[in-house]
Structures are given as C-alpha cells and as structure tokens.
Amino acid sequence: MASTLGLVLSFLIFPGLFFTAVMGLATQWIDRKVSALVQWRVGPPWYQPFADILKLLGKEIIIPAGARRAGFLFAPMAGFAAIGVVSTILWLTNLHGTSFVGDLIGVIYLLTIPSLGIILGASASSNPLASVGASREMKLVLAYELPFIIAIFTAVTKVTPMTLRLDGILEYQAANGVLLGNASCILAFIVCILVAQAKLTYPPFDIPEAETEIMDGTHIEYSGAALAVIKLQQAMLLFTLPIFFITVFWGGLVFSGWNILYTIVKYVIIIVIIVLIKNVNPRVRIDQAVRFFWGPVTVIAVVGMILAILGF
C-alpha cells in the first residue's frame, strides 16, 4: 500500500468510495427494514437503496433560478469525498496498521465536512426553507462538536502513553483489553452514540431536514444526480461512524477466525442502537437540542474525562 497508485486505488475502490457506498447502502436497508418492523410493517426489499440511487442518477437536475450554480452543485461533493477519505484512513489502519501522527484529529475534522457542505449547498440554493435548514444545521454542529471532541479525547487520555494515532489506540486495546471496559469510556461511548444521531440528522435531532415542517430543509432544491450524491453521503456516514467508534472504543476490526463474527456483531449492535433511538423518539426543537448537547451531554462527557484522568 506504499505506492501512490495503491493509495489512489484504495481511496477509489476498496476501503474508499465504492466499497463504503455499497456497504452504506446495505446498512441503510437494515435501517429501513428495522424501522418497518418497529412500526409493524413489512418494509422494502433488500435492493431498495440501490434502486433509489440508480433512479436518481437517471433523472433531470433542476437548478433553481436564483441559485449559485457552482456552489449548489459542488457542495455535496465535498462531503462525499471527505467521508471517502475518513473510511479509507479507518480501514487501512485496521487492516494494514498504516497510520500517521494526528490521524485522529484528521478524522474528527473530516467528519465535520459533510455538514459544512450541506450548509453551503443549502445556502446557495436560494430557497427560504433551505436557509432555515442551513441555519439549524449550523446550530446543531456548534452544539454537538464540543461533547464529541471531549468524548473522543477521553479515549486518548485513557491510553498510556497518550497518543493521537489510531494505531496507537488499537495497540493499547490489543494489549490491555478494550477501552469500553472502563467506566470513563462507557460514558464517552454513550455521548458518541447521541452525537452520531445528530451527525446523521436522525430523530430526535433531524431538525435541519424536518420533513413535515420545512420539507427536507437543507436538500429541498436538490434533484437527480446531485440528490443521489447527498443520499450516498448520508449512507456512507451511517457506515463510517460505527466503524470509527469501534476503532476508538471497542478494539477495532479484527478479521481472523471467530473474530470476524465478533466484528460483525459489534457493528450490527451499534447500528441497531442508532436505529432504535431513531424510531422511538419525536423531533425536538433546535433550542432544546442545543440545550441538551451543551447541558447534560457535555456534563456526562466532562465527568467521563475526569474519571479518565483519575484512572478509571
């Protein structure tokens, strides 16, 4: 994987864009099927997310009259590429141990890009409802980033010696047992699950794209292939976030013998928790969401951090 061609291929095909998109769409089917079962329905067939994307690729792209053309069309691509990079970093670290100093910070930074891309695209689309969605998305980003960073750095504090490399965290867990065995990291993990809900804009934090009040908010004006990119980006985020949490807190992805089964079980558990939270909660208002993230969630994250410093 040292050669440039190998890196480009791994970004485009295996752990990168293509693989992540396919796995993300498969995960989205799990999401829709479990939601349907919770609501006592049958749910869509397994190929449904793939059919949606294929259909969107064949449709016309309408650009609104007052929109900024380039900003409107390229903003979703930024988030799409960023998630591809995150997935490549995580999988290469887990499979081959290729890591670099500060890749943890890189991953946290790149995970914010999709939200920024959505905000840019929505603001460029000259639709009042999209503007409302964009302003809500901005407030949501401000709200959840603080507890998220505290929670991730709880894991960094717990690892001895302290490291900002993902493979350092993985090596520590391989030697001393998973971080999720500690009280401090359990609190941090709970915070991360709540933040994942907001990053994916799933209920109770689907405020930026509230279907019933602002009609899909941030991506109301998108159609055709541009909408397909947004849907793919959401699917890839749904696949990448659990992988990130498994890497940091739960021992990483191990593919040898029975560990293959264990890895899949870890992934499915996190997905099902996220989907169940999505299905049993109503949407909150944006002020309630900000108060929730800056209040109780930040307090939990800080308590976890203090416990980690004390050595629990």
Next chain:
Amino acid sequence: MNATKWGFKKSLWVFHLNAGACNNCDIEVLDCLCPKFDIERFGMKLVGSLKHADVLLVSGSVPRKVVPDLIEAYEQVPQPAVVIAIGACACTGGIFKDGYNFAGPVDKHVPVAAYVPGCPPRPEAIIGAIVKLLGKL
C-alpha cells in the same frame, strides 16, 4: 431494460398535490402509507419536495384559481415523471363539472398517465392503479 429504468420502476417517490379536493381522497392516499397497506414494500415513499418526486398524485376538481399552480408544480418535477389523477373530481370533474369556477379536469392542463375513479377511491384501487401503470412504463 437499462439500470435507471429498472430503478425508476422499483423506487417511485410520491408527491401529493391537492388541487381543490375535499380532503377525502387525500385521507385515502395517506391510508396507503399506513402499516396495513405499506406501499414501502414496493419502494414507494411520500416526499415533501417536488424536486424529489417521480409521481404527482393530483386530487381535486382543479378550480380556476389553482390552474397556474398546478402547471407550475408539474414543471418543477424533474423528468421522467408521471401524473396520476386520484378520485372522480380529478378524472372527470365529478359533481363539480358544471360549477361556475370549474377549470378542470386535470388532464386538460397536464398529461395524466393513470386515472383512479371513485369518491373516494379505496387504497386498494390506488395501489392497483400504480401496479398497472408500472406494467406499462
């Protein structure tokens, strides 16, 4: 059959447009989404934005005031897209056909792919119409 056409048949996203209906057809459309009928089995779902829609479900007798809005809504749906007229009013004008403000029915203003008669049509009839339409696409 090429891939995008297969995708179009397997994933119809529905936008529901009330062009002067009495709300009864609209309630029957919502029934299709409920657990008993569950049209998500066929990949259909209700979307909030015209730009995401593949199918325009139009109900109502189309009074004169609504005509410009109906045409504008149809033009905002990205092609390929189909229009389905739901209920007796949308198909023929129904009991409002001699009304002083009647400007319909729907197919006078936008091309209609399928007609679902009934006042209101049952959810089974709406689903049956869509299945027959899928066979023709």
